[in-house]
Amino acid sequence: MWRDHVTEISIFTALFLLVSVMGFIASRWRAPKDMAHLDEWGLGGRNFGGWITWFLIGGDLYTAYTFVAVPALVFGAGAMGFFAVPYTVVIYPMVFLVLCRLWSVSHRHGFVTPADFVRSRFDSPVLALLVAITGIVATMPYIALQLVGIEAVLKAMGVTGETSLARHLPIIIAFAILAAYTYQSGLRAPALIAFVKDALIYVVILAAVLYLPYKLGGWGEIFDAADAKFAASPNPNDGILLNANNQVQYVTLAFGSALALFLYPHSITGVLASRNRDVIKRNMSALPAYSVLLGLIALLGFMAIAADVQPLPGATAGTVDNNTIVPVLFDQQFPSWFTGVAYAAIGIGALVPAAIMSIAAANLFTRNIYKEYLRRDATPAQEAKVSKLTSLVVKIGAVACIVFLDPQFSIDLQLIGGVIILQTLPAVALGLYTRWFHRGALIAGWAVGMSLGMWMLYQVSSPTRSHFGGSAFPLERFGFDTTMTIYAGFVAVLANLLVAAALTLVLRTAQVADGGDRTSPDDYFADEGDPRVSLGDRRGVDAAPESVAGASAG
């Protein structure tokens, strides 16, 4: 019952209102001369320094859903859920140089989205469209999942209702407010709110990892309790260590997820909003602070086992919702005022990435669909207007997903999202280094990777479901005599690369026309203050004289 949680609800609401006010004030923060430009609304003026970028990207990548789902995975499966740590360790050294190249070329050409880059690099509106659609489709369920994070908290506070609409009313209100200030302030809103979100999260988690082990008898006891639980469970693949079957899955999932992370449009939005290359490089050393946090949060899953936390019931009768274990753990172990702060941290933690993701998806639509196919002569002011409106549509779509569909559907889609966004790797990430691939081959590779990835995910069963049961594909399906599993996205992107490479050789031999390259080698090293950036006319993608969509002027 919610009456038992009045303190928590009050603190949660107060902090939520505080950040809402900040979200609206953010439009005047670092005052832009003219907000009616995508560089201002969608990229915060491309002028964020080291600290803001750190909070912004940290708030962007380490989402509320991550903070809820990773400990839930550790609670349910043990060591496998800890993949989040190697995942977030390998990512930064891996993208250290790649992101600098992306920033430079985008800075000089005024690119706002990864598809803008692909459009110019490979002279292919079709490939750019595929990258844009992939990005939008992969991002949408991610936004919906942020709502799952808020819902887990609301459920733990006893805020439930009889009807579907009553149950969802709080998140509908929350998202309406979020939509309003994102519309007004653009990327400045999540950048400013991220300070509050991360301060709350750091305080809560540090308190939790110092206090809870003391209360539960020490770290040794916590790990022993988890070990005992997994030893008693019938599932052969859980445990506090990996076994022979899931090591390949662990490594490929960590590596594949790391490859995918900075292909997501919202990550790229955070990177492009930074002021110069130096800010990005310094952040690659500073962002791992969040990985420490994530590692400690993951271990909350074991603390929940040691504290004998029982997850709350799921959406359908007879199921449990493991995503509620962290909220329930806090409710059991901490005084209610502190639990309120913790819940607010998770709730606000959902708003920051949801705002950035909706901005990123809106930018993709505006730049790579609206401007490319619907209105070629759109002015910067019109672009900003369309992007703002699209961000509203995206949020309504996310809320509708949660209200009208089983949340499990969003979780499935997010699983698929990670696999499909990986299929833009050859065009976006390798494209930053080489123009060797033929644009036709990249399109074919994308199609093969997408199909294979979807097929593999469809084949994965879990104890409760026959399809889309996870991302761990059993290798015996490929005819190998083994019980090992592998991350489906990893196999799909390998197939994608093989097809793209092989077909490039074929198309080059057959002398099939390939597009040009509108970027030059030194574009990839340009830095702040570059003389070739024309700031007077930031019209974006090199105004292409030839129209692919036919006559669309007017």
Place this chain on the structure above:
Amino acid sequence: MATPEPKTPAAAKTRAKDKSPWNWLLFVPVVVPLIPAFYNSDSPRVLGFPRFYWLQLAYILLGVAVTTLVYQLTKRRGDR
């Protein structure tokens, strides 16, 4: 604030290179955390943490150390 002061073309040109042998160091924190044989064991425990957990958390420090080192070593004179 939104429009940075343009610098002279020469100043921008000096930065127009990104290659350094030190960059190869970045492979270390990418490869090491992906070898479970290093950490997939309970003993030795440190502060109650099995090796699987404390060693992987320690890899975060490895990542920070290497990226910081490469950044400092490849930073050009006169840069911030």
